[in-house]
Structure formats: C-alpha cells, structure tokens
Amino acid sequence: MISRRLLLGAGLAAPFVATPFLGRSEASTHGFPERTVRYVCPFPPGATNDNVSRTMSRALGPRLGVTVLVENKAGAGGAVGSRMVAEAKPDGHTLLNASAGNLTIAPHLSNVGYDPLRDLAPVALAGDAYSVVAVNPALPVHSVAELIDFGRRRPGVLNYASAGIGSAGHLRGALLADEARFEAVHVPFPGSAAAATSVVAGDCHLVIDPIAMPHVQEGRLRALATVGPDRWDAFPDLPNLAELGIGRAWPGGTWFGLFAPGTTPAPVIARLNRDFNDSLAEPEVAAALRRFGLKPEAVSPEELGRRVAADHAAIGRALRRLNIA
The missing domain is CATH 3.40.190.10 (Periplasmic binding protein-like II)
Known part of the structure; x- marks a missing residue:
C-alpha cells in the first residue's frame, strides 16, 4: 500500500531543482541547453500533473546537464500555463508538461489563446494515466x-x-x-x-x-x-x-506528455525526446510514474502529434454531441 505522503510528497514540496552533473554528457544541440530549463506545470501543487512534472524534471536535469525547474502556472483548466509555453521563445528552454485536457478538451470550450495543433510541438509521452x-x-x-x-x-x-x-x-x-x-x-x-x-x-x-x-x-x-x-x-x-460495458467508445484518453513552443527546432525536439524516453527506461522513474497512476510509454514526437490530433478531433465531436460548451 502506498501512503498519501509518498504519493503526493513530490507535489506538495517546494519546487524541485535538479542537480546537474559536473559536466555535460554531450555537446549542446543548436546551443541547447545553455541555461536553466523551465518545466511548466499548468496545474497547482499536489495534482497528478505536478507529480509527473517533478518526477520528469528530476530525471531530465542530469541528462541535459542543466537545472530543470518546475514552475506551477495554474489557471483556466491548464490553459494559463499552456499559453505561456506556446508564446515562449522556441529554443527548448521553456517546456510544458501537458495533460490531455489542456490540448484536446479545453481548446474546444473557450478561447484559450493557443492552437494546440500549431502553437505547441509534441516532444514525448510520459504515459497513459489510469x-x-x-x-x-x-x-x-x-x-x-x-x-x-x-x-x-x-x-x-x-x-x-x-x-x-x-x-x-x-x-x-x-x-x-x-x-x-x-x-x-x-x-x-x-x-x-x-x-x-x-x-x-x-x-x-x-x-x-x-x-x-x-x-x-x-x-x-x-x-x-x-x-x-x-x-x-x-x-x-x-x-x-x-x-x-461502459466507456468502450469514449474519445481520447488521459495522458501526460512533454511539449515545446510550436517552432522549436527539430534537433532540439529530438534531443529532448531521446533524453525523456531514456529517463522513462530508468526503473526508479518508471516506478514513480506508476505510483501516480501512469503506464509509461516511450513514443516519437510524430506519434504523439498524431495522437493529439486524433483525440482533439474525436473529443470535439463528443463535446458537440453532449452540448458542452
């Protein structure tokens, strides 16, 4: 049995700052990374998104060789933090830990200020959440x-x-x-x-x-x-x-993934995807994500992008049928 303290401790603690290695494991890609990476969680501390953000920031910091700092930017069902990343400089130093709802549900319900299929670039999938x-x-x-x-x-x-x-x-x-x-x-x-x-x-x-x-x-x-x-x-x-016999035809899923500003260079996306997926293979990281209800899964940016697009379309149809606006 997992105690509440063990499960939520990462989310309730002070923002985690990963301790970098003394030297970088490889040369920078297109000048990336060259400073602290902001890892935006668009929900408050204690949420599943927050717990996933802190787990993955701890894993990515040593691999990137720089500090990875989680920033909670909550509001509007995750739209505030998502928009902040969408409008950030596309150099890989500002990233979003998105939940499915930020990108496939909320944009249908209000003017969130970003197009999830254009303004945010898919990087990597943490996994589906039960x-x-x-x-x-x-x-x-x-x-x-x-x-x-x-x-x-x-x-x-x-x-x-x-x-x-x-x-x-x-x-x-x-x-x-x-x-x-x-x-x-x-x-x-x-x-x-x-x-x-x-x-x-x-x-x-x-x-x-x-x-x-x-x-x-x-x-x-x-x-x-x-x-x-x-x-x-x-x-x-x-x-x-x-x-x-319930939910077999429900659109979309509950997943968590890493996204960057929409025009982030492909080599930076590739570097982040590789380091993120390598982190998922670490037993401690995978175990932590499972404690938060995720089923870790390594995918390519292209595969994640296809999933977002498909979920966005299917959920839009469901919301219109349900008259949710």
Missing part, C-alpha cells in the same frame, strides 16, 4: 450499477468534481452520465487534488481521477471501478469500466 471512479463512503452505492441506479432515481442530485472545466475528469463524468442515462451536476475545481478533497469532505459525491488513488487506499473514498487501457495493477480486484 483513473479510479470513486465516491464518498457516505453515498449509498457500492458498485457502478448502484451508482447509475442512484443517479437515475434522483435526477440532478448526483454531482461530480473535476480538475476544472475542460479537464479529463469533466469529460469523463459527462460521458458516464450520458452513456448510463442519468443526470449529474459538474463541479469544477482549480486542480485534481482540490476536487478529490471535496469528495472526501462530502461536498461532492463522485470523482474520476488518478489522484483519488491514495484516498481510496486509506479508506477516505470508496472505489467502484477504474478507467484505463486495462485493469489497474494498484486495484487488481476492481473492474475496468470497459469490462462493465
């Missing part, structure tokens, strides 16, 4: 079937918390209610940690997010199912929603 469907223990439901029945018998009473409008938790809550044919009220928060805490406190009923994992393990929330490519090894006895 989520847990969790409720406050006081809610009289112990399975997804009972949750659906509760929602149908009490239209508009059930609510779900998320990391904000346009977050993956927002979309998944809406998709669950739509597919299962019940009404639920969306309650947005400024980050996933705050959303999960609201369900623990009983202010909200339901959350679908990786950050619910430690609350479930410590008995503060009740898990009903998981969401992801297969069963989550942290909860081997919990069914995946797909096993229950």
Whole structure:
C-alpha cells in the first residue's frame, strides 16, 4: 500500500531543482541547453500533473546537464500555463508538461489563446494515466450499477468534481452520465487534488481521477471501478469500466506528455525526446510514474502529434454531441 505522503510528497514540496552533473554528457544541440530549463506545470501543487512534472524534471536535469525547474502556472483548466509555453521563445528552454485536457478538451470550450495543433510541438509521452471512479463512503452505492441506479432515481442530485472545466475528469463524468442515462451536476475545481478533497469532505459525491488513488487506499473514498487501457495493477480486484460495458467508445484518453513552443527546432525536439524516453527506461522513474497512476510509454514526437490530433478531433465531436460548451 502506498501512503498519501509518498504519493503526493513530490507535489506538495517546494519546487524541485535538479542537480546537474559536473559536466555535460554531450555537446549542446543548436546551443541547447545553455541555461536553466523551465518545466511548466499548468496545474497547482499536489495534482497528478505536478507529480509527473517533478518526477520528469528530476530525471531530465542530469541528462541535459542543466537545472530543470518546475514552475506551477495554474489557471483556466491548464490553459494559463499552456499559453505561456506556446508564446515562449522556441529554443527548448521553456517546456510544458501537458495533460490531455489542456490540448484536446479545453481548446474546444473557450478561447484559450493557443492552437494546440500549431502553437505547441509534441516532444514525448510520459504515459497513459489510469483513473479510479470513486465516491464518498457516505453515498449509498457500492458498485457502478448502484451508482447509475442512484443517479437515475434522483435526477440532478448526483454531482461530480473535476480538475476544472475542460479537464479529463469533466469529460469523463459527462460521458458516464450520458452513456448510463442519468443526470449529474459538474463541479469544477482549480486542480485534481482540490476536487478529490471535496469528495472526501462530502461536498461532492463522485470523482474520476488518478489522484483519488491514495484516498481510496486509506479508506477516505470508496472505489467502484477504474478507467484505463486495462485493469489497474494498484486495484487488481476492481473492474475496468470497459469490462462493465461502459466507456468502450469514449474519445481520447488521459495522458501526460512533454511539449515545446510550436517552432522549436527539430534537433532540439529530438534531443529532448531521446533524453525523456531514456529517463522513462530508468526503473526508479518508471516506478514513480506508476505510483501516480501512469503506464509509461516511450513514443516519437510524430506519434504523439498524431495522437493529439486524433483525440482533439474525436473529443470535439463528443463535446458537440453532449452540448458542452
């Protein structure tokens, strides 16, 4: 069992500064890197995005041979930090730890100030994230079937918390209610940690997010199912929603990846991709990401770009069908 302190410690601590090696492992690429790299997390401390940012900054610093500093720039469901990176100088020294929602959901819902397919360059994928469907223990439901029945018998009473409008938790809550044919009220928060805490406190009923994992393990929330490519090894006895016949056609996924300003030179992107993927192969890094609910996966920038484009299009169609705007 993983303690909440172990899981969230990286996110709640002071911003991590990686300690560089005394010498660089190789010559710079197009003058990169030549100074501190800003690693922007577009969510508050304690969120899954924050935990992933700090894990990967610690791994990248020694490989790049410079300090890698995490900066939390939260706001507008991740759009504030994402826009800051999109508008930064495209030299590889300002990077974004994006969540799927920043690039494939939020841009459909509001004027975020950036085009995710043009203004941000895909670099590397940290991995897909599993989520847990969790409720406050006081809610009289112990399975997804009972949750659906509760929602149908009490239209508009059930609510779900998320990391904000346009977050993956927002979309998944809406998709669950739509597919299962019940009404639920969306309650947005400024980050996933705050959303999960609201369900623990009983202010909200339901959350679908990786950050619910430690609350479930410590008995503060009740898990009903998981969401992801297969069963989550942290909860081997919990069914995946797909096993229950739910969510098989849901668009997109919950992934975390590294992005740079849109016109960053290809050699810099290639260097970052190589160092990032090499970091994923380190047992300590992979283990840390799994603790945060990710399934690490090394891909090329081109593959990540295709995924973003496909998810962006599919989610746009789903949002229009759900009348979410």
